[in-house]
Amino acid sequence: MEKDVHIQYLKGVGPARAKLFSKLGVETVGSLLRFFPRTYENWKDTVSVFEAPPDTQVCIKAIVAQPPEEMRTRSGKLLTKTTVTDGAWVMTLTFFNNRFVKNQLEEGQEYLFFGKVQDNVYGGREMLSPRFVKAEGGTGLHPVYRQTPSLNAKAIAKCVRTALDTYPSLLQETLPERLLTQYRLLSLRDAIEKIHFPQSEDDITAARRRLIYEELLVLQLGLLQIRQEKNEGTANSLQTDFTKEFFAMLPFTLTNAQQNAIAQCVEDMKHTKPMNRLLQGDVGSGKTAVAAALVYSAVKNGFQAAVMAPTEVLAEQHAKSFAAFFKDTPIRCALLTGTLTAAQKRNIKTALAAGEIDLLIGTHAILQSDVEFSSLALVITDEQHRFGVEQRAKLRAKGCSPHTLVMSATPIPRTVALVIYGDLDISVLDELPKGRKPVRTYAVDTSYRPRLYNFIKKHLDDGGQGYIVCPLVEEGETERVSAQVLYENLQKKEFRDYRVGLLHGKIKPKEKEDVMRRFASGEIQLLVCTVVVEVGIDVPNSSVMVIENAECFGLSQLHQLRGRIGRGSRQSHCVLVSDARNETARNRFKVLCETNDGFRVADEDLHLRGPGDFFGARQHGLPTLQIADLTTDSRILHIAQQDAKQILQTDPGLDKKEHAALRTAVAALFTDIS
Numbered sequence: 233m234e235k236d237v238h239i240q241y242l243k244g245v246g247p248a249r250a251k252l253f254s255k256l257g258v259e260t261v262g263s264l265l266r267f268f269p270r271t272y273e274n275w276k277d278t279v280s281v282f283e284a285p286p287d288t289q290v291c292i293k294a295i296v297a298q299p300p301e302e303m304r305t306r307s308g309k310l311l312t313k314t315t316v317t318d319g320a321w322v323m324t325l326t327f328f329n330n331r332f333v334k335n336q337l338e339e340g341q342e343y344l345f346f347g348k349v350q351d352n353v354y355g356g357r358e359m360l361s362p363r364f365v366k367a368e369g370g371t372g373l374h375p376v377y378r379q380t381p382s383l384n385a386k387a388i389a390k391c392v393r394t395a396l397d398t399y400p401s402l403l404q405e406t407l408p409e410r411l412l413t414q415y416r417l418l419s420l421r422d423a424i425e426k427i428h429f430p431q432s433e434d435d436i437t438a439a440r441r442r443l444i445y446e447e448l449l450v451l452q453l454g455l456l457q458i459r460q461e462k463n464e465g466t467a468n469s470l471q472t473d474f475t476k477e478f479f480a481m482l483p484f485t486l487t488n489a490q491q492n493a494i495a496q497c498v499e500d501m502k503h504t505k506p507m508n509r510l511l512q513g514d515v516g517s518g519k520t521a522v523a524a525a526l527v528y529s530a531v532k533n534g535f536q537a538a539v540m541a542p543t544e545v546l547a548e549q550h551a552k553s554f555a556a557f558f559k560d561t562p563i564r565c566a567l568l569t570g571t572l573t574a575a576q577k578r579n580i581k582t583a584l585a586a587g588e589i590d591l592l593i594g595t596h597a598i599l600q601s602d603v604e605f606s607s608l609a610l611v612i613t614d615e616q617h618r619f620g621v622e623q624r625a626k627l628r629a630k631g632c633s634p635h636t637l638v639m640s641a642t643p644i645p646r647t648v649a650l651v652i653y654g655d656l657d658i659s660v661l662d663e664l665p666k667g668r669k670p671v672r673t674y675a676v677d678t679s680y681r682p683r684l685y686n687f688i689k690k691h692l693d694d695g696g697q698g699y700i701v702c703p704l705v706e707e708g709e710t711e712r713v714s715a716q717v718l719y720e721n722l723q724k725k726e727f728r729d730y731r732v733g734l735l736h737g738k739i740k741p742k743e744k745e746d747v748m749r750r751f752a753s754g755e756i757q758l759l760v761c762t763v764v765v766e767v768g769i770d771v772p773n774s775s776v777m778v779i780e781n782a783e784c785f786g787l788s789q790l791h792q793l794r795g796r797i798g799r800g801s802r803q804s805h806c807v808l809v810s811d812a813r814n815e816t817a818r819n820r821f822k823v824l825c826e827t828n829d830g831f832r833v834a835d836e837d838l839h840l841r842g843p844g845d846f847f848g849a850r851q852h853g854l855p856t857l858q859i860a861d862l863t864t865d866s867r868i869l870h871i872a873q874q875d876a877k878q879i880l881q882t883d884p885g886l887d888k889k890e891h892a893a894l895r896t897a898v899a900a901l902f903t904d905i906s
């Protein structure tokens with residue numbers, strides 16, 4: 233294939249535009265050709281001014297009835313107004329700060345105007361900043377791209393046109409001839425042409441079918457190749473099940489879901505084939521207790537276990553939970569973190585190698601090469617999807633292939649999980665412990681703040697605790713609430729009679745731990761913090777959470793945050809504070825106010841974000857998809873999976889000439905992930 237060209241060198245782009253494209257993730261001409269429209273506007277079906285429904289994008293064919301007139305608002309903004317008529321009715325058009333429109337719209341000319349029609353205060357009909365083309369020859373489907381104000385769909389489409397005409401060699405066919413024939417797929421060149429410039433709905437369907445199939449085939453080829461390299465090794469088998477003994481020590485009865493999950497893991501671990509299981513359970517579903525039961529059984533069988541968390545704060549929290557679970561047992565736990573002195577670390581490592589420690593807790597650092605276990609049988613990772621191929625390889629290099637359990641609060645739809653994990657087994661905790669009250673969620677704007685503070689105070693006076701979560705503040709940003717500033721303010725003014733704490737990523741580990749300890753013990757009543765509390769922190773007495781600038785957080789992230797409350801018997805409340813008016817933010821808030829169900833949240837998240845970006849695909853070590861959607865394209869996914877298997881059976885390295893283009897595509901798709 234011809235070498236790709238930097239977008240800057242495409243005719244009509246240049247350095248300034250190249251920067252704008254870069255913001256959209258388009259760096260080269262090749263990636264521009266594969267920068268697919270998000271959707272299309274249908275400008276073919278026009279309605280009359282009279283019929284246009286409110287709040288709906290419509291297309292109206294109308295003649296400009298008077299020359300556009302420019303005027304200034306009191307604040308100095310430029311307004312351009314004109315009147316158009318569809319023959320029966322008139323409508324006002326208003327444009328803001330558009331210096332060009334005056335010369336673009338000619339009196340007496342007929343145009344297609346695309347936008348929303350509203351009734352203005354004078355009782356007439358009006359369109360605000362509609363887009364338009366001359367009616368003659370301008371009918372059809374208009375692509376809508378992910379665009380920025382300075383780089384609109386029209387400009388993008390024009391660049392795509394130039395790219396198609398100037399660099400056809402970038403579009404050499406990737407799929408083998410026989411697959412094209414078998415599924416009657418468009419050629420790559422035709423598909424790219426039609427996805428950007430469709431003449432009909434059928435064009436779009438055919439182009440999408442081809443491109444989705446190709447993307448999923450390449451994805452499956454890559455994933456299968458990674459798995460081919462994996463050699464499982466042999467694990468220690470746990471002959472006796474001691475979990476029942478553990479249940480008797482618990483201060484609560486396990487839910488049925490917890491018991492089932494434990495039973496499934498126990499069954500897996502009886503064998504020498506390493507367990508490879510995902511434990512999925514919404515926040516608060518009690519994953520830690522499941523982990524503890526398994527650790528208990530492994531240790532009683534004479535083996536060691538390790539529990540890993542993504543951050544030190546979480547590792548410390550786990551150390552506390554496990555210590556509490558095991559307080560009446562002889563199990564020896566140790567916490568290995570970066571804050572220990574060199575001597576302390578050395579002691580732990582020596583004890584571990586000598587088999588004097590049964591359970592080691594820490595971050596991923598505990599897999600470092602100089603940590604030796606004497607008889608590791610079980611590794612559990614919490615809130616972490618990437619205990620994948622990479623980590624298993626590290627452990628195998630040390631001569632052990634332990635049973636592994638990955639715990640996650642991010643509900644992954646089954647189809648997606650199958651793609652990501654392939655041979656992974658899944659247990660689901662679909663039941664919350666008894667007595668939990670669902671969190672009530674509200675969305676308010678900043679004018680509610682005084683009332684909100686009184687609401688929090690009532691909770692604190694009542695013996696409860698609470699969080700105020702702020703977004704991470706980037707340098708130079710002023711509109712967003714910063715945790716530091718808010719903390720100082722609240723402590724001095726509104727909450728001076730209360731004990732307020734501050735927690736964010738820049739606080740020293742020692743201090744952080746101190747704050748967490750004081751919050752957990754109830755000494756701190758109100759914790760001002762950033763997303764550091766997002767996962768895993770467990771203070772059941774906290775019953776209120778306020779999330780500032782809630783629009784800055786993703787849907788799943790908001791759900792995770794909210795999972796920090798509603799863990800006790802108290803009725804909990806979560807308040808999303810935001811002045812954002814945009815639809816994306818509003819939709820997110822609506823979903824959260826409506827449901828506490830993590831699976832529904834995840835589903836909505838997928839829909840709201842669209843393909844390619846499902847809850848941070850990168851977290852899972854999966855490449856970002858351009859066009860396929862793992863939830864809705866599951867049929868094609870299935871076919872692609874079969875085909876990928878077949879291809880690799882005869883050509884495991886994709887070395888055959890007919891697969892050369894596929895091999896390049898696999899490499900390209902998997903380059904940006906580690």
Ligand code: ADP
Pocket residue numbers: 484485486487490513514515516517518519520521641665666768770772799
């Ligand atoms: P998560 O799944 O979010 O990690 P945790 O394991 O932190 O949830 O459990 C949340 C809280 O519920 C903890 O305080 C834990 O002790 C408690 N818990 C776990 N299982 C049960 C149960 N079956 N009944 C009552 N409380 C439970």
Ligand code: MG
Pocket residue numbers: 519520614768
């Ligand atoms: Mg947890």
